[in-house]
Amino acid sequence: MDLxxxxxxxxxxxEGHFGRAAARLHIVQPALSMQIKALEDELGGPLFIRTSRRVELTEAGLLLQAEARRTLEQVEHTRQTIARSLRGETGRVRVGFAGNAIFSGKLTRHLRQFHQRYPDADLVIxxxxxxQQAAAILAGQIDVGYTPDNPTTSAPGIKAQRIGDWTLLVALAEDxxxxxHADLTLxxxxxxxxxxxxxxxxHExxxxxxxxxxxxxxxxxxxxSSTLSVLxxxxxxxxxxLVPAPLQQVRIPGLTYRALKxxxxxxxxxxxxxxxEPGHAVQAYLALALGSE
Incomplete structure (x- = not known):
């Protein structure tokens, strides 16, 4: 017995009728009759009472009707579940970040866009x-990292794509x-x-x-390694x-910023x-993040 x-x-x-059922299935009636006969032979008894005008279900047929509906519904549910997973709509994306990813707005924008498009996917931040990010990715502890470029981002097995550049500011105590000075030189x-x-x-x-x-x-x-610690x-x-320009929005008592010429x-x-990257949810996240740049 197959689906x-x-x-x-x-x-x-x-349909209660072989002719109408055959038309619905887009096959010829004799072929449909042969398939039903093969099913009855496999199960060991009749499923329909055939009359000149219509067919009716036997007791065994009524039982099979309920079971067949449940089976096909489960198959369709499984198909949709797997299809959603392959599209990245479900699954988990673990994101590691350094501070300037937050303050630049890059990370939060990507997270918001991904959550809006794939609300059933799980985001871990x-x-x-x-x-430490490249090693964590290779060890399977996180899937995606937001970091300033550094020697570890060229490690074997790591793919790095630049998504932002900013001028530098000097952060220093107000006194x-x-x-x-309004601005500073090197x-x-x-x-x-x-x-x-x-x-x-x-080496940086x-x-x-x-x-x-x-x-x-x-x-x-x-x-x-911590932006807040540096500040x-x-x-x-x-x-x-020396900090990226987006950090000037971070207000800390006693701290001020000056432009660096x-x-x-x-x-x-x-x-x-x-x-x-084998994970479909991670692939979807990367496609969205890089596509929005």
């Missing part, structure tokens, strides 16, 4: 340091001597205790540019921080994922 037999059986049961940062992100290591372009431009005046006092250190007067220094944001 085709059940569909044929239900058509005859609902957590803050993950820039240098810092440099706060008296030369004015020479000798200052700099607060950098962990991602800005010795921003670090190399600062080292080259400031020479002996290049001094890194503190590092942190807190600056507000406490423990150094000056150094267009060659830029902050960026990349979206990273597995090079070969």
């Amino acid at each position: 085709r037999h059940l569909r044929y059986f239900l058509a005859v049961a609902e 957590e803050e993950v340091g820039p240098l 810092h001597p440099l706060a008296a 030369d004015q940062l020479a000798g200052q205790a700099l607060i950098l992100y962990d991602a800005h290591d010795a 372009p921003l670090y190399e540019l600062l080292s080259h431009r400031l020479g002996n005046g290049f001094s890194v006092a503190r590092r942190s 807190a250190h600056a507000a406490a007067g423990l150094g000056v921080a 150094a267009p060659e220094l830029m902050a960026n944001l990349v979206l990273i994922s597995r090079l070969e």
